[in-house]
Amino acid sequence: MGFKRPKIAIIGAGHTGATVALMVAQKEIGDIVLVDVPDLEKPAKGKALDILQTGPIEKFNVHIAGTAQYEEIAHADIVVITAGIARKPGMTREDLITTNASIIRSVSENVKRFAPNSYVIVLSNPVDAMTYVCLETTGFSKNRVMGQSGILDTARFNTFIAEALQLAVEDVSSFVLGGHGDEMVPLVRYTYVGGIPLEKMLPKAQIQQLVERTRKGGGEIVELLGNGSAYYAPAASIVQMIEAIIKDKRKVMPVIAYLQGEYHVTDACIGVPVILGGNGIESVIELHLNEEEHQAFSKSVQAVNCTLNYIK
Ligand SMILES: NC(=O)C1=CN([C@@H]2O[C@H](COP(=O)(O)OP(=O)(O)OC[C@H]3O[C@@H](n4cnc5c(N)ncnc54)[C@H](O)[C@@H]3O)[C@@H](O)[C@H]2O)C=CC1
Numbered sequence: 145m146g147f148k149r150p151k152i153a154i155i156g157a158g159h160t161g162a163t164v165a166l167m168v169a170q171k172e173i174g175d176i177v178l179v180d181v182p183d184l185e186k187p188a189k190g191k192a193l194d195i196l197q198t199g200p201i202e203k204f205n206v207h208i209a210g211t212a213q214y215e216e217i218a219h220a221d222i223v224v225i226t227a228g229i230a231r232k233p234g235m236t237r238e239d240l241i242t243t244n245a246s247i248i249r250s251v252s253e254n255v256k257r258f259a260p261n262s263y264v265i266v267l268s269n270p271v272d273a274m275t276y277v278c279l280e281t282t283g284f285s286k287n288r289v290m291g292q293s294g295i296l297d298t299a300r301f302n303t304f305i306a307e308a309l310q311l312a313v314e315d316v317s318s319f320v321l322g323g324h325g326d327e328m329v330p331l332v333r334y335t336y337v338g339g340i341p342l343e344k345m346l347p348k349a350q351i352q353q354l355v356e357r358t359r360k361g362g363g364e365i366v367e368l369l370g371n372g373s374a375y376y377a378p379a380a381s382i383v384q385m386i387e388a389i390i391k392d393k394r395k396v397m398p399v400i401a402y403l404q405g406e407y408h409v410t411d412a413c414i415g416v417p418v419i420l421g422g423n424g425i426e427s428v429i430e431l432h433l434n435e436e437e438h439q440a441f442s443k444s445v446q447a448v449n450c451t452l453n454y455i456k
């Protein structure tokens with residue numbers, strides 16, 4: 145008798161992984177398993193215990209364990225992959241590809257073996273290509289393997305717009321498509337502030353500056369941190385995806401999905417608007433793009449394909 149609590153496995157107990165764990169616990173979304181490599185099993189256990197002991201203070205009641213044993217991800221509903229290396233100042237996300245592709249392959253083999261019915265959310269960079277590697281290695285259906293980039297990129301764009309206008313950030317609604325790189329496509333034409341088109345509120349040149357800052361938003365934080373990359377907003381973005389699936393919200397959000405002809409893209413994973421719910425990616429929404437947007441998106445697809453070619 146009794147209901148089963150959702151189980152969320154997080155692979156990689158580093159900055160993003162541990163932050164996802166804390167946020168999942170604070171929202172009482174489900175029980176958590178934090179997995180890292182054998183050499184870092186003790187810190188994974190330590191972080192799990194530390195978060196568990198936050199429960200009495202924050203009033204959450206979930207179980208959380210740290211481990212290096214993949215058996216412990218059995219029956220996970222969702223697996224989040226944050227394993228791998230992060231970039232340092234002067235590096236691009238693409239510089240991580242050789243190391244992270246081999247890590248994602250081995251992690252994905254374990255996910256396939258120990259959590260064969262899970263939905264998988266990939267964060268490790270370069271994330272469009274790593275999502276592809278995960279999809280290929282697990283062999284899971286395309287609705288069950290996705291990557292995170294667009295929620296974060298959109299949050300950055302919204303932040304910069306709200307700051308520029310000195311208006312409430314929750315009134316800003318925008319959409320960022322494409323790969324998680326300098327060619328990403330913040331869709332200005334689909335951006336509103338309190339229902340008013342952004343193009344009516346700021347001059348074109350200023351909007352373009354915000355677009356450029358968004359495109360380089362990850363790099364800006366890498367430079368400031370000096371020894372790693374962003375983790376609070378990335379973790380919050382992952383948690384929004386987890387919630388959409390666990391709570392069957394059917395939310396419209398930008399997610400890295402495998403495309404088979406949508407947006408004229410075949411056999412690649414890239415950020416597009418999807419409906420995210422209890423069946424994972426329930427559908428891809430094909431927005432009408434004007435000529436300029438279409439060209440920008442094509443450029444982004446080319447960049448993602450070029451990265452993918454390193455490992456295909
Ligand atoms: N897609 C996105 O929007 C974002 C992507 N990222 C990416 O996420 C990844 C993680 O970033 P951070 O958490 O800041 O890095 P981090 O270095 O703090 O943590 C990564 C963890 O992965 C672990 N790991 C490595 N190989 C593993 C394996 N085979 N199995 C299990 N764990 C393994 C490491 O030991 C480490 O604890 C990076 O590749 C980073 O570029 C980060 C932020 C945003």
Ligand SMILES: O=C([O-])CC(=O)C(=O)O
Binds near residue numbers: 324
């Ligand atoms: O910039 C990085 O390397 C990490 C990341 O993807 C982001 O913060 O957008």
